[in-house]
Amino acid sequence: MATALAKAADAGTSVEYSARIEHVSKSFAGPAGQQLVLDDITLDVAPGEFVTLLGASGCGKSTLLNLVAGLDRPTAGDITTDGRPALMFQEHALFPWLTAGKNIELALKLRGTPKAERRGRAEELLALVRLQGAYGKRVHELSGGMRQRVALARALAQDSRLLLMDEPFAALDAITRDVLHDELTRIWRETGLSVLFVTHNVREAVRLAERVVLLSSRPGRVAREWRVDIPQPRRIEDAAVAELSREITEELRGEIRRHGQH
């Protein structure tokens, strides 16, 4: 029943999954008694796999991400992850009292990186997100896209095997979002991380993922899964991306329509 965060790490190095979600349900106390938000979700994320969770409002995708991140406990079922996952939010969540570089160094410090190595590692991570020279910048001096890249660098600083992303690009303008998609794909391929990415944007899901998982709403259940075999690097305007997106959108609309029928 309990979330066993460290279980996989203790078991040894050979894990065949980065996150294993087994029969997880979650309910919250609502005005009409207990309200079921997630219903019997079972989902694995393989090492190095990029999975997007797709769903309309009320599918509990953020709730599920919180459970995987260990910020909350499931009502039933088990979640096992390979070490503590890193989490990126829709808002950058950078600390305004620290510079970009020091934000990254704080993550390194909390992870136990020795003081002498932190500065160099932070510079490396900033270079990875192509923000050399932003080390001393304050958060308010950075643009929205730059903030999310620093947030990504900070998440990477946690050196987790699994990166959870909760609609991280939803608040950005289309051009910036497009660039960050390319950036994320590049970094994912360079680092070999597993990514569990939550979004309500079908094209974004198809653009990024190896596997798209569609959740139904109220309560959230796994409705369907698609494997995306379009080779990377993809573009959001590729015909193949558009075609699969159309198919998934139809399915998603069907899911939404069911809620208007009674």
Place this chain on the structure above:
Amino acid sequence: MASTDTPAVKDGNDLAGLEAGLDALETVQTSRTPFRTTFTQKIVPPVTAVVLVLLVWQALVSFNIVDDPSKLPSPGDVWGEVEDAWLQGTLLDYIWTSVSRGLLGFLMALAIGTPLGLLVARVRFVRAAIGPILSGLQSLPSVAWVPPAVIWLGLNNSMMYAVILLGAVPSIANGLVSGVDQVPPLFLRAGRTMGATGLRGTWHIVMPAALPGYLAGLKQGWAFSWRSLMAAEIIASSPELGVGLGQLLENGRNTSSMSMVFLAILLILVVGIAIDLLIFSPLERRVLRSRGLLVKS
């Protein structure tokens, strides 16, 4: 699909260039305000106000609108009082006696109020138990503590410090509590996913995030310290205590020297403002500016 190696590399270079372009376009340039603007907008208005008050004051005396010097001394008389005190070498003594007491008392209030505020903010039971009392104490005039403090501790410095503490600790603790309450939950969640929980979370996330509210509390705490001290000094004068600004005021009243009373009031005011301008305002501005919270008007 035509994803051979060459387009991918080209793609990568394109991306770097594109990104650099976006960054350059979206970065806001900020500049410091030139001194001239600061001078005309920040310095000239208050100086004008002070000069006007002095003119009206002088006019009241010169045109015999108030012609009893025991009610209203002229600005010149008060200035004479300042000169006398300066020449006798007592002016700085008066100020230092009160300021040293006030600052020491404030530092003690800081040492007590900070952990107390953290406890109230972070421990639910403690908050329910003493939170309302703490905010209620803020509205109790600290002069009310002078009589019991004199009875408990006698006429000495400890009694002064006790009054300062009772006045300033609630302000400092309450400032910290409201600072902690205003910490965006997102920061706490971000901190927790990074492993900042418990004391590490308090030190690395909660305290720095609550700093603006805490500073506001400190500022108010100083104002309360200074006020409480003046109340204590006026009520409890004794030869062993030395002459601070409060006693100076009381001495002026006893000797019916209105210019001494004015001198004392002015010094109390000036010291209060000076500490705020020299210590708290720069500190607050620095913290707010570094977080991009200081909006230029």
